[in-house]
Every structure is written in structure tokens, then in C-alpha cells.
Amino acid sequence: MKIILTGATGTLGSRILFSLLEQKFDQIDSVYLPVRGKAATHPETRIRNMLSSQNIPEFIQNNRSAIAHKIKVIDAKNILEPTSYLQDENIDYFIHSAGYVNLSTDPAAKKEVFKENFEFTKDIFKAYSNRINKFVYISTAFSFGDIGGIVKNDYVDNDTGNYRNHYEAAKHASEKYLLEKSKTENLPVQILRPSVLGGNIEEAPNFFISKYMVFYLFAKFFYNNKSKDGIRIATDSATGLNIIPTDYAANVIVKVLETNIQQLNIVHAEETNMMKGIVQVLDAVGFSNFSFTDEQITTATGFASKLEEFYYETIGVHLHPYLNSKPSEWDTTLLESILPMPKYNLEDYLMQTVSFAKAANFRNQKW
Template sequence: MKIILTGATGVLGSQIMYEILELFIKESIDGKLILISRSKKKRTALNRINNLLTSTYAPQFLKDIGTTKLDEYIEIVDTDLDSVKESFSNKIDGAYFIHSAGYVNLSTDEEHRDKIFEENTKITKFILNNFHHFIKKFIYIGTAFSSGERSGIVDNDFHNLGFVPKHRNAYENAKFHSEKFVAQRCKTLGLPYQILRPSVICGKMLSDENKYFISKYMVFYLLAKFFYFAAQRKTEQENVRFAINKKTGLNIIPVDYVAKVIVSVFRRDDIQQLNIVSHKSLNLVKGLELIMKEVGYNNYTIIEDTPDFEYQNTTEKLYYESIGKHLKPYLVSSAKQYNTSLLNSILEIPVLDDETFTQLIRYAKLHKFKDVEV
């Protein structure tokens, strides 16, 4: 079995890499994992991958086996994704292609729109158009938020809706556009495909080994990070107002669960689209309360959304001119839930309750919200 994986140094991609290697070893599969990665600063792609395999946060099972044995399963193509050469094609003949690399950016700024769209669509189109002759199946890792602004129950199929989803930012739109391209192109080619969509990814939860670890703090973690450091200032805490739809929530899913599901289903022919999500979204008002309590910022107010919002102090201004303006569209969104019956039949979905969410924030706080550089 041959598997190509992009994004292996990323938050999710690294966990997928670990799971694939465990699959090869535990099921005695004669496999080859081809990683398309690139050098970064003074670190080669090989250095970066080996650092991940020997990291404190790597699964102990793999560390016990050691990089000498693991390297027998791995082949690294050290290049940018849009620079992969035609000569690469003879290496990937008959391979499953898992495209996990992406440019996550929730910016609502117009000047970033084109870059976000290009980074998330151009590469996908390049890969599929250039290498579809050789691969066995194309697995695209999207996002559950490419569903856009929706309400009610959201099913797994995003492409036979009878309407075009309304997206909140360029990232959602780009991922949806990429999905649509993958589905249409693969159908035209007769190439099997899957679109797998995690919701907001949080730290690991499936075992006690490196529990709550995540290599990069994003989305709700960024809000916690902002107010954690704001609370450390010696000046008096200024009141910050949050416009929130009190009925809506944020769907959060552990990174190790997402990786296990992907590796469980990529060979299944009966699944073309799957949302990898929690049964229930965390209510945003409750989530904000838990975050602020844990980071020690107590001066905030929940308000109705208003078009004539003006900053009332420096902290509020700093928040809304940084991450706040990008998070706000999610805070005021309509309430929705996902249909998780198929997902739960594949692998039981872990429960993310108030205590677990607090532990995720506490772990991040203890590590000063510092991302792991690879």
C-alpha cells in the first residue's frame, strides 16, 4: 500500500502521519508513506519529519520502534506542493493521496481574500490535474465550516443542497470551492474521492498520553490567549463587550480523534463526504464564561449585535482590531448541529463537556499558548 500525505508537519497532518505509521506496523502492512514536505529555514524536510517522530509529543509506540525502522516506511519529497515534478508520478502509481495541507486563515480583510483563496485552491487543482492518472483515490481534508452560515441540522452532503452556502470569510469559501472542484473533477475522471471535514480542532483527548496537547493554538485558543495576557497586565481590567447569539455554539473535536477517523475511512468506498464533528456544539456564552474564568479576566459583558458598535476602551479596541473581528462572524451565527450518526458508527465520538473544555484551556495556559515549531 502506498499513501501520499501533504501537510505532515501541520497540526492535523502530523497526527495523520502517526496514525498511518501505526496502521502499517500493527496490521503488518507492506506500506510506503510518501510525505510531500519542504525545508523550512535551516531545517530540511527530513529533519522536520524526524523531529516529529522523536518529539516529546510523538506516540510512545512509535518512539519505541525508533526512526531507523520507521524510516523504512517513509519517503520524503522535499519540495513545495506547486513545484512537484512530473518525475514524481512513477513513485505514486496506485497510491492513496491524502491532501491535508492548507492555509488556515479566518481573516475577513479584503486584502487577504485573494491570497487565502489561491493558497487553498491553486495547490489542490495543481495536484489533481497533474497526478490523477497515477493515484488510486483522492482524499481531501476540508472543514465542516465550509457549510457556511447554516441553521438546524447539517448533513454530510454539502454539494447537493439546492442552494449555494453563504460563507463568512474567504477561508470557508476557498475550502468549499476546492471541495466542489474535487468532487466534479473526480466524477469526470472516474477517480474515487473522499471529502473529510473536521470542525474546530482542539487538543488530544483519546488517551492519557500527551492529553490535551496540540501543536498550534488557533480559533478559541486565540481568544483565550489574548485575554490571558490581558489579565497579566498590572492595570485595571477594562470592560470588553461581546456580541453573541446566545443560542449558538462552537463545534470542537479532538485532533487525535480526527486523525483516527481519517485513517479508518480513507479506504472505504461507501463514504464520499463526512463531517468529523462533535455530537453537540459548546454553547458560546458558556464557553466564553469558562475561558474567562480560567484565564482570570472577569470584566466583560454579553450584548446584542449592533451595526453602530464603537470601541469604549483600549483593550476592546485591541481585541476587535486583531482576532475579534475575525471571530465575531462565528459568535453571532445561527445555531446548528451536525448529523453525527454515520460518524459515531465509525468511531465513538468523545464527549466535550465543561470540565474537559476547561482542561483544554488550562493546558494551553500552562504552556503559555506557545506553538510548537517544526
């Protein structure tokens, strides 16, 4: 089995790589990893640093030498030139996990978000469609926008237009493009949609995640706050956030790789209630001077404090649409048949993941 995996140094991409090697080690001949150089760090060095970390599964740690022979690092600058490193080889699975996560709602950001997500995905598919047996696209469970209600796995044709940001819209556009190309080129395409990623639930180290984003940024904001000001947090009592452990999401992705499942949401059956979750997050970082409101707070309405103004002019801009989303119910019947969700308390898990991040001072892994 020969695989190309983009985004291997990312939060989910790295876990997909580990799960591939754990679950399909004997089947895998080669895993090609297109990786960007970072500052003065060469792509191969980034992968070597990742495999040398103590925050990786025991199987990977114990088989580093054998794994190194299966991994082939490619400078990402050559990703659109497959012949430069594949020669005449064909690939079984192209797993496109790389993405440009930008939750900005600023109209000026749209062009860049679509270029890095939609246009880049199109370019990759065109470059590899005659060299692969299957294209696997890692999207987001929120690509449908803010529609609420019961959410099933097949919603790629839903055109609500009610996207919370350009990132969701770009991911949805990519899904539609790929499924249309799957029909016209007779090439299997698989759309897999994890929800918000949280720390590991089963694999050591528990609650570890390599990059702190989304609700972690909310926690970090208040953890770093030195002001004694109070703040009103705008959210709705019915709103929830769907959070999925990264190790669970990666294991599901690898398990469905060889199936004919075309679309799958990798989500928790229940959403974490936003108000209860915020209480847990802020308790974990030691911030208590807050209250909830269902009013929309803007410059026009005025701010109750400097801290409140700073929040709504920075991360609040990006997080507000999620803190006030319509409640959703997720159909996880198919997902549970593939890999049952571990049983755990949603609010306790949220506090433990944030506490883990706090202990790490919210520092991302240097891979």
C-alpha cells in the same frame, strides 16, 4: 500500500501520519511527505524533529527506526513534479491535509486564500490524477457557510453563499471541483470535514495540540492582556462552536480511508455553547472583567475601553462571525458507526485544553 500525505507537520496532518502508522503499519510500504523547509531547517530535519518529540504517541516513540524506513520526505518545492521522486510508481492514496487557514474577511485577502487553497488543490489533483487510486481531501465542517439547522454529510451542492470568510468559500469551491472531477475522470474522491480542532482526548499527552489557533487565540489574547479594562463580548445565547479532539479526527480519517464513503463531517454531535464556553476559557486564563452583549460593536457604535477597541480591531474581526453564528445540529449517525465519540463533558474539556495551552504558554511545536 503507498501514500502521499501533505501537511504532515501541521496539527491534523501530523496526527493523521501517526494514526496511519499505528493502524496500518504492516500494510504501509511507503509514506511520502512533501514538506517545506522552514527558515534554516531542512524538510527532513523537520520530520526528524517531529518524530523525536516527546509529545507523540507511544507507538511512534517505540518504533522510530522502523518508521523511518517507511517515511520518504520530499521537498515541497517538487510537489507538482511527481515524476521527480515517484518515477514510475503509482500511489494508492493521496491525502491532501495541507491548507492555508486564514479567517480574514478583508476583500484584499481573497486572492491569496483562494490561491493557497482552491488553486493549489486543483494543481495537485491535475498533477497526480493519473498516478493515484484515490484522492482524499481534508476540508472543514464549516465549508457550507453559516446556514444553521440540521447539517448532513452531503452538502457540497448547497450554494448558500453565506460564508463567514474566504477560507470557507475556498474550501467549498475545492470540494465542488474535486467531486466533479471524480465523475469525469472516474477517480474516487473522498471529502472529510473536521470541525474546530482541540487537544487530544484519549491519546497521551491528554489535551495536547501542536498549534494553538481559533478558540486558543481567543484565550491567548486575554491571557496576554495586561490591561484592567473591561470588555463587552458580542455573542448570542443560542450560538455554539463545534469542537473535535484532534486525535479522534485523525483516527476517523484513517478508518474511512479504505471505505467508499464520499463525504463525512467529523464533528461532535453537540456544539459547545458559546457563552458557557467563553466563561470557561476566560476563567482558565484568569480574566473576569467581561460581559456579554447581543449588540454588534463597531467603530460606529463606539468602544467602552481601549481593550475592547483592540479586541474588535484584531482577533475580534475574525472570530466575531463564529461567535454569532446560527446554531446547528449535526447528523453524526454515520460517524458514530465508524468510531464512537468518547464521552466527556464539553465545557470541562474546553477548560482543560485551554489550561494545557496556558501551561505551555501557548507555544506552538517547532516542527
